[in-house]
Amino acid sequence: MALLEVEGLRTAFHTRHGVVRAVNDVSFRLERGETLGIVGESGSGKSVACLSLLGLIPRPPGRIESGSAQFDGTDLLYSAESTLRGIRGRRIGMIFQDPMTSLNPYLTVEQQLVEPLLIHGLAEGAEAHRLALAALKEVGVPDAERRIRDYPHQFSGGMRQRVMIAMALIAKPDLLIADEPTTALDVTVQAQILDLIEREQRQRGVAAILISHDLGVVADVCDRVMVMYAGIVVETAPSEALFRAPQHPYTRALQLSRPARQAKGTELYAIPGLPPDPMQVLAGCPFAPRCEFAIDDCVRGPIHLEPLPGGGESACLRIQRGELEFEGVARALSQ
Amino acid sequence: MAQSEAALAAFAPEPGRSLWQDAWARMRKNRMAVFGAIALAIIAAASVFGPLVWSHAYEAQDLVLGASPPSATHPLGTDKLGRDQLARILSGGRVSLLVGIAATAVSLTIGLLWGSIAAYFGGRVDAVMMRIVDILYALPFTIFVILLMTVFGRNFVLLFVAIGAVEWLTMARIVRGQVLALKRQEFIEAAVALGLRRRRIILRHLIPNVLGPVAVYTTLTIPAVMLLEAFLSFLGLGVQPPMSSWGLLIKEGAEMMEEAPWLLLYPAALFTLTLFSLNFVGDGLRDALDVRASRD
Numbered sequence: 235m236a237l238l239e240v241e242g243l244r245t246a247f248h249t250r251h252g253v254v255r256a257v258n259d260v261s262f263r264l265e266r267g268e269t270l271g272i273v274g275e276s277g278s279g280k281s282v283a284c285l286s287l288l289g290l291i292p293r294p295p296g297r298i299e300s301g302s303a304q305f306d307g308t309d310l311l312y313s314a315e316s317t318l319r320g321i322r323g324r325r326i327g328m329i330f331q332d333p334m335t336s337l338n339p340y341l342t343v344e345q346q347l348v349e350p351l352l353i354h355g356l357a358e359g360a361e362a363h364r365l366a367l368a369a370l371k372e373v374g375v376p377d378a379e380r381r382i383r384d385y386p387h388q389f390s391g392g393m394r395q396r397v398m399i400a401m402a403l404i405a406k407p408d409l410l411i412a413d414e415p416t417t418a419l420d421v422t423v424q425a426q427i428l429d430l431i432e433r434e435q436r437q438r439g440v441a442a443i444l445i446s447h448d449l450g451v452v453a454d455v456c457d458r459v460m461v462m463y464a465g466i467v468v469e470t471a472p473s474e475a476l477f478r479a480p481q482h483p484y485t486r487a488l489q490l491s492r493p494a495r496q497a498k499g500t501e502l503y504a505i506p507g508l509p510p511d512p513m514q515v516l517a518g519c520p521f522a523p524r525c526e527f528a529i530d531d532c533v534r535g536p537i538h539l540e541p542l543p544g545g546g547e548s549a550c551l552r553i554q555r556g557e558l559e560f561e562g563v564a565r566a567l568s569q
Numbered sequence: 570m571a572q573s574e575a576a577l578a579a580f581a582p583e584p585g586r587s588l589w590q591d592a593w594a595r596m597r598k599n600r601m602a603v604f605g606a607i608a609l610a611i612i613a614a615a616s617v618f619g620p621l622v623w624s625h626a627y628e629a630q631d632l633v634l635g636a637s638p639p640s641a642t643h644p645l646g647t648d649k650l651g652r653d654q655l656a657r658i659l660s661g662g663r664v665s666l667l668v669g670i671a672a673t674a675v676s677l678t679i680g681l682l683w684g685s686i687a688a689y690f691g692g693r694v695d696a697v698m699m700r701i702v703d704i705l706y707a708l709p710f711t712i713f714v715i716l717l718m719t720v721f722g723r724n725f726v727l728l729f730v731a732i733g734a735v736e737w738l739t740m741a742r743i744v745r746g747q748v749l750a751l752k753r754q755e756f757i758e759a760a761v762a763l764g765l766r767r768r769r770i771i772l773r774h775l776i777p778n779v780l781g782p783v784a785v786y787t788t789l790t791i792p793a794v795m796l797l798e799a800f801l802s803f804l805g806l807g808v809q810p811p812m813s814s815w816g817l818l819i820k821e822g823a824e825m826m827e828e829a830p831w832l833l834l835y836p837a838a839l840f841t842l843t844l845f846s847l848n849f850v851g852d853g854l855r856d857a858l859d860v861r862a863s864r865d
Contacts, residue, residue, distance in 0.1 A: 290761060294692065323763030330762075336755035340777040350763050385591075401763070 236304075237408060237441050238264040238287075243301035243311070245279075245286045248294065252513040256282040258465035260301075261539070266408070267439040269432075271452030271473065273488070274462035277509060280445045283462070284411050286311070288326060289318045306408065324354040327402030327440075329431075331414040333394035337386035343370070343397055344382045350405045369400040373430060392423035396430065403434055410435060410442040416451060428455055449488055453477060461485050464510050464520035467539050471546030479560060481548035483528075484521045486560045519551065527558055592857040602853020605846035612843055616662030625653035627660040627813055639831055646831040648821060652811075658836055661813035665840075668729060668798045668814070669791040675733025676794075677787055680740025685775050687741070688748035689767065699745065702738050710735050710797075711804070718806055728807055732797050736790055743786055747779040781858045788851025792844040815840045 245257040257279040264270050272280040285291045287303050287310050303310040305326070308317065322328070330336040337346060347366035351357040357365055370378040373396040386394055395415060402410055412431060416424040432455045435442045446452050452459050453473045460470040461484065469482040480486040490503045507524040510516060518535030522528040532551055539549045552558040596602055620627065630650045639646045645654040687698035714731045721727055751757065752775070760770050799816020801807030808814045815836050822833030 288762060290758060319764045319766065321764070322761070323765075328759070328762040330755050330759055332755055336759045338756045338760070338774050338778070340780075341773075349760075349765070353763070353765055353769065398759075 236263040237266045237268075237306060239302075239304040240283075240287070241302045241304075243283060243286060243303065244299040245282050245291060245296060246299050247291075247296050254512045255465055255515070256296075256512065257286060260462070260465075260467055262460055262467065262470065264409070264441050264443065266441055268458065269435060269442045269444060269456040271456035271459040272443060272445045272462060273447065273449055273452050273459060275447055275509065277464075277512065278462040279465040280462050281413050284413060284443060284445060288322055288328065288411070289313075289315070320354070323350045323402075323407075324356075324405045325407050326409045326411060327405065327407040329395070329398050329402045329410070329412040329415045332418045333391050333398055334418065336398055337394055339386055342383055342385055343389070346386075347382070347397070347401055347404060350401060354405055356405055365404060366400075369404045370397070372403075372434070373397070373400045375400075391419055392427060395419060395423075395427050399427070399430060399434065403438070403440070406438070408441060410440050411445070412442065413445045414447070415444070417446070417448075424451070431455065449492060450494065461488070464512065464516075466520065466549065467547075468521065468549045469546065470539075471544070475544055475546055479544070481542055481544070481546055481553050481560070482521075482550045483525045483558070483560075487524075519549065527552055592854075596853050596857040599853040599856065601849040602857075605849030605853070608842060608846040609850065612662060612839065612846075613666060616659055616666055619659035620656065620663070623653075623656050623659060625656040627652065627656040627811070638829070645835050646829065648832055649825065649829070654818075654832065654835060657813040657818060658815070658839060661815045661818050661836065662839070664808055664812065664814040665795050665798065665816065668732065669795045671729040672732040672736060672794045672798075673787055673790045675729060676736035676740050676790060677783070678737075679733070680737035681744055681776060681779075681783065683737065684741035684744025685748045685771050685779070688745040689752055689771055689775060691749075691752075695745075699742075702741055705735075706738050714801060714806055725808075728798065728801065732794050732801075735797075736794060740783070740786060740790070743782060744779055747782055748775055751775060751778055781855050784854040784858055785851045788847045788854065791847055795840070795843075 240263070241261050243257055243260045244255070247254040247256055256277075260279070260283050262270065272283070274280045282291060282296075286296075286298055287305070289310070291298075298311055301311060305321070308321070310318065310321070313321075337343075344363065344366055347369060348357075348362040351362045351365060367378055367382055370382055375381055375393055375396055381389075386397070389397065399415075402412075410431075415431060416427050419427060428451060431442070431444070434440070444452060444456055449459075453476070456473050458470060459473045459476045461468050461476075461482065463484050469476070469480070469485050471481060476485065477489070480489060484505075487503075487505045491505060493502060496502055505524055510520050510523065516535070518531075518533040519525070519528070519537045522532040525532065529552065537549050537551055539547050540554050541547050542553070548554060550558065596606075630652055637647045645658065647653055648657065683698060683702070687695045713735070717727055717731050757770065757774060760774050765774075795816065798807050798814060799819065802809075802814055802817045803820050808817055818836035819833065819840060822829075822836060826833050
């Protein structure tokens with residue numbers, strides 16, 4: 235059985251100006267020890283989807299309209315707050331985007347590191363201190379014995395993110411959710427943090443969901459990639475396959491837009507147009523207005539995510555009909 | 570350049586010290602705050618221990634003497650009933666400081682909890698709690714106190730309660746504003762994601778982060794409370810003669826300003842000094858308690 239199985243998740247925000255359908259019928263599954271990357275631009279619903287799982291979206295205005303999320307036998311979407319509290323931090327660890335603001339400035343690193351242990355009753359006193367110190371060493375904070383008594387403001391951004399990772403993993407969770415863990419960091423530090431997450435996760439056999447808007451980041455670390463656009467999943471595929479042969483025009487366009495792929499001096503490729511207004515209900519494919527391959531059927535809809543022979547899934551009508559085929563936008567990654 | 574680096578180095582907390590040690594180190598570097606703290610300590614010590622040592626009792630009258638200027642036996646003079654002014658200032662300090670501290674403590678506790686709970690839960694809870702604050706704000710203070718006094722009788726403790734019950738309203742509003750800004754910070758969300766209970770989030774993560782502004786407002790509340798006490802005493806609702814308080818002494822001094830200026834001068838000077846000191850300490854506290862101030 236899969237560790238996490240999300241079916242038909244819909245999350246909407248009821249604002250004064252209308253209903254924003256941030257996540258619109260999203261389904262995916264995650265095996266134990268597997269790494270899933272969720273890629274999409276801002277507002278594509280990737281963060282909201284994950285926050286919905288942990289019951290972390292502000293309610294109101296947010297509302298989970300339908301769906302289910304089986305996590306090891308518990309439906310996260312229909313669990314009582316107390317059940318969720320026991321899962322958060324204990325069985326699902328979370329790393330946030332901005333390490334500058336995700337640590338409490340008034341508590342020492344140690345006080346924050348031991349917090350998950352204390353509240354979930356895993357350890358206390360000297361034992362908690364020992365575990366916290368070990369966790370800090372594990373994530374590569376130098377001089378951990380001394381640094382553990384420091385305050386967050388005495389740490390650099392990269393070091394703080396290391397602390398966050400240690401905190402997320404200290405209770406030995408089964409699933410780690412990292413919401414853009416490297417976006418706020420220096421480019422040089424990004425690679426280190428990604429390596430750290432990947433290493434920790436492989437060593438411990440923790441399943442992970444890595445949210446990012448950077449295809450390169452995701453492809454390096456993840457087994458499988460899920461591409462989201464305007465609240466829906468447009469494609470999922472093993473990361474190798476995704477780069478070898480994208481199965482959705484949006485994925486292809488994303489790859490074409492990567493600066494690393496372009497020859498020096500040429501103009502950068504950009505996807506024309508803007509993402510659709512999230513308040514509008516679209517009948518067809520949300521990417522159709524910007525898609526160079528769109529036909530009338532794409533606009534008319536309906537569209538579904540359907541499995542493809544290659545093992546992935548695509549929501550593109552024309553791919554499903556076999557009318558389109560993208561050959562490898564070569565895998566030109568950071569390495 | 571070298572100077573500013575030295576200044577920065579001076580403010581960088583040394584590693585491995587507690588928040589309070591850090592705050593203390595920063596506080597010591599602030600000369601005005603240190604001056605204020607020392608002045609307050611002397612005033613408080615004099616008020617607490619002074620009446621025990623001073624040879625004159627605050628209520629002992631010498632009607633023949635009347636209002637006399639400062640002399641060898643009465644260094645700060647006497648009031649119109651011939652009571653020693655120094656003794657009255659010292660014992661008045663007891664009352665004023667006690668009222669200031671006790672009423673502020675009451676307002677601090679209620680305001681801090683009320684404001685942070687309202688802001689943290691938000692929505693309907695927030696609306697109801699803050700409307701209650703609005704309604705209490707609209708209640709005329711004097712009438713409220715008179716009501717209390719007539720129902721429960723004239724009582725010293727009631728004075729604290731009455732003042733505290735009014736002063737917490739502003740505190741609640743200040744705390745609410747702070748918490749509203751704070752609760753969208755990622756570390757609060759991170760705390761929820763770690764599985765913390767709301768109570769623990771409020772007590773451990775929210776309240777310490779609002780202590781800076783609260784410390785400043787507290788040092789402003791103490792003088793405000795002392796002024797309120799003076800006002801109530803003036804109306805005959807507060808401290809009753811022969812007991813004294815600084816408010817009462819200033820009021821009596823003001824009545825005899827032309828014939829006996831020393832009666833106004835000394836208590837007013839002491840009161841002013843206390844207020845200034847409290848403000849300096851408040852400023853110092855705010856800077857010292859803000860661990861983020863040393864970030865850059």
